[in-house]
Amino acid sequence: MNCARVHDVLPLYLSGELRGEEMADMRLHLQECEHCAMAAKADRELDNALRTAMLEETADVSAVLDRVHQRIAAPWWKRRPQIIPLRVAAVAVILVFALIGLPRVYVHQAQRNMASAAASDHYEDLVLLRHSDWEHKPEEVARFIQAQFPQRQNLLPSITPAGASLEKVRLCKLRGTSYAHFVFRTGTVETSVYLLANPENGVSYPAGHLPDGGHGLEVAGFSSAGMTGMVVGQHGFVPTVEIAHRLSQTL
Amino acid sequence: MELGEDSFFPAHELAMPEDPASEFEYVALPHAASLLRYALRLASEKGRAEDLVQETLFSAWRNFRQFKPGTNCKAWLFRILKNLHYRQMRRSSQRREVHLEEPEAGPAAPEKVSAGQEMKEAFARLTSEHQEVLHLAVIEGFEVREIADLLQVPQGTVMSRLSRARASLRAALTGGGNL
Numbered sequence: 001m002n003c004a005r006v007h008d009v010l011p012l013y014l015s016g017e018l019r020g021e022e023m024a025d026m027r028l029h030l031q032e033c034e035h036c037a038m039a040a041k042a043d044r045e046l047d048n049a050l051r052t053a054m055l056e057e058t059a060d061v062s063a064v065l066d067r068v069h070q071r072i073a074a075p076w077w078k079r080r081p082q083i084i085p086l087r088v089a090a091v092a093v094i095l096v097f098a099l100i101g102l103p104r105v106y107v108h109q110a111q112r113n114m115a116s117a118a119a120s121d122h123y124e125d126l127v128l129l130r131h132s133d134w135e136h137k138p139e140e141v142a143r144f145i146q147a148q149f150p151q152r153q154n155l156l157p158s159i160t161p162a163g164a165s166l167e168k169v170r171l172c173k174l175r176g177t178s179y180a181h182f183v184f185r186t187g188t189v190e191t192s193v194y195l196l197a198n199p200e201n202g203v204s205y206p207a208g209h210l211p212d213g214g215h216g217l218e219v220a221g222f223s224s225a226g227m228t229g230m231v232v233g234q235h236g237f238v239p240t241v242e243i244a245h246r247l248s249q250t251l
Numbered sequence: 252m253e254l255g256e257d258s259f260f261p262a263h264e265l266a267m268p269e270d271p272a273s274e275f276e277y278v279a280l281p282h283a284a285s286l287l288r289y290a291l292r293l294a295s296e297k298g299r300a301e302d303l304v305q306e307t308l309f310s311a312w313r314n315f316r317q318f319k320p321g322t323n324c325k326a327w328l329f330r331i332l333k334n335l336h337y338r339q340m341r342r343s344s345q346r347r348e349v350h351l352e353e354p355e356a357g358p359a360a361p362e363k364v365s366a367g368q369e370m371k372e373a374f375a376r377l378t379s380e381h382q383e384v385l386h387l388a389v390i391e392g393f394e395v396r397e398i399a400d401l402l403q404v405p406q407g408t409v410m411s412r413l414s415r416a417r418a419s420l421r422a423a424l425t426g427g428g429n430l
Contacts, residue, residue, distance in 0.1 A: 007414070008410065009410070010414065011388070011395055011409070011410045011413040011414060012395055012410065014388075015388060015392075015393075015394050015395055016394075017394050017395055017396070042421075043417055046417055046420060046421060047388075047389045047417075049367070049370055050370055050374065050385065050389050050390070050420065051389055051390055052367060052370075053367025053368075053370035053371050053374070054288075054367070054370075054371070054374070054386075054390050055390065056367050058284060059284050059287040059288050059291065061283040061284045061286075061287050061304070063301065064283060064287065064301050064304050064305050064308075065280065065283055067305050068280070068283075068305055068308045068309060068312070071305075071309050072309070072312055
């Protein structure tokens with residue numbers, strides 16, 4: 001090993017990284033070369049002086065360690081939130097919306113669509129008189145109920161609004177789904193009750209209210225253990241929400 | 252070891268200690284003082300340096316499974332700190348050279364005159380590059396390969412930088428100006 005090589009690897013020698021044969025060569029050279037030995041000694045003394053000076057004052061880390069211990073010991077929901085890159089946050093928001101928000105909006109919109117369809121059907125049946133396939137007679141109504149709701153022989157009393165009487169019933173289609181459309185009358189006021197027996201594993205909607213279903217009609221939806229339905233009537237004249245709530249309790 | 256720009260952590264093999272909490276206490280937390288010394292050199296003020304160390308240790312705690320037992324935990328922690336600091340620098344667009352114009356603002360410059368005051372003043376006159384390499388090698392005791400890994404430069408660069416830094420420090424001690 002010559003002096004130039006010693007100069008090159010002196011940092012490795014001082015940090016103790018020289019190994020094996022190269023370390024042996026270095027030691028041998030330093031024993032034989034006073035100039036290099038002096039240089040190595042001077043660097044080592046410089047390092048020691050620098051280390052001593054810089055470590056003269058020990059940094060106080062107790063405050064930092066206290067804070068770290070507190071954060072580590074805190075439950076995860078109390079820890080200070082980390083700064084999340086905007087891209088990650090945006091993806092997370094989209095995922096949450098897609099997984100949770102979107103189905104809710106969809107259900108809400110589907111319920112709203114069905115309520116609008118019920119209001120239109122009520123208007124077509126009772127104002128425009130577009131259909132004639134109604135059952136009016138008590139025995140026909142009884143047969144209708146027997147066919148559509150075989151498990152509900154006493155359905156009629158439980159769905160008749162207070163002070164009203166059944167006028168007619170027919171089977172209708174609302175957005176592709178068959179509903180029994182019962183029409184009750186209280187004086188000049190007509191109330192429609194649309195009923196559907198809950199299919200197994202079917203979707204039942206939570207209670208909802210559509211104050212403006214078009215044509216001045218309002219719609220209230222309900223769902224019970226066995227039935228799903230809607231109550232339609234003229235806005236301000238028929239207490240649709242009250243009737244729907246009662247049906248959700250009794251059916 | 253490769254360290255991606257967006258990665259905080261060296262690509263250690265996954266090896267979860269049997270008791271991460273006590274392992275972390277035993278292996279990582281003793282390096283807090285060293286981390287703070289280095290953070291004080293990188294950050295412009297004590298508060299920021301302490302925040303940096305706190306974030307470093309908490310990040311290390313949350314990702315302790317990435318630390319491979321038996322490797323140099325201190326070097327791993329320094330790399331996390333360095334990467335966190337770079338990220339903060341990118342956010343704030345604050346350049347480190349600004350600190351060098353006000354070396355007295357750092358806590359490394361004590362108010363009272365001590366036996367090492369002359370050495371500290373000479374050290375403060377070095378370039379940031381020389382200060383950093385001397386700090387890591389001499390004060391923190393890192394090996395050349397570890398410094399190269401931390402600074403993302405070849406080992407030869409570290410060795411030549413160390414030689415020049417020592418020469419500059421020696422010159423500063425004998426009355427040289429900014430080096």
